[in-house]
Amino acid sequence: MTTLTEYIGEPTIADGPAVWRIARESAELDVNSPYSYLLWFRDFAHTSAVARDGNGAxxxxxxxxxxPDRPDVLVIWQIAVTGADRGRGLAGAMLDHLTGRLRAQSVLHRLETTISPDNTASQQLFLSFAERHRAPLKRELLFPAELFPEAHEPEYLYRIGPLR
Structure with a gap:
């Protein structure tokens, strides 16, 4: 039997279109342009991860x-799983894989992300990550709602670390 982590690794530029579709279908994420995912996987593949099915999709x-000002801090920009694979621990496995990969290179000591108040799934994901890694978690307002040009909830900064 295979485990979830056997299929997690660095993304390639060719993953951009599929990842854009996953983001769009999540109904939770602010969806970036398809072009931005191509650029992201060209420039930030090393600090990103893709989970694949048995066929590599x-x-x-x-x-x-x-x-840039704190290279020992990894900022998680987005995380999403296809509808059929939600609730199976895949998001947590991707976080563990990515942080493990960077910690093995001694370049990661802390993790940051932002989460809106209504995104309880992400809140639970990062709370569970902090508990699993026995790391303190601090939460503070980063971007108030009035900073966004369109209707948007505030974004809270979650700081996790130091990672053990």
């Missing part, structure tokens, strides 16, 4: 980058 993704 993407079924989930995580995009991230290291903060």
């Amino acid at each position: 993407p079924k989930g993704f995580t995009t991230g980058y290291r903060r």
Whole structure:
């Protein structure tokens, strides 16, 4: 029997269209242009991950980058899983894989992400990640709703670390 993590790895540019579709179908994410996912996987593949099915097709993704002013901090930009694969722990497995890969290179000590108040699935995902890695989690308002040019909930910054 295979495990979820056997199919998680770095994305390629060719994954861009499928990842864009996963983001669009999630109904949770702010969907970027298809072009942005191509660029992301060209420039930030090392700090991102794609989960694949047995045929190699993407079924989930995580995009991230290291903060320029704090290169030991990984910012998770987006994370999503196809509808059929939700609720099976795949998002957590992608986070564990990605952070494990970067920690093995001694370049990661902390994780950051932003989450809106209505996104309880992401809140639980990152709370569980912090518990699994026995790392403290701090939450604070980063972007108030009035900063967004269109209707948008505030975004709260979740800081997790130091990672053990």
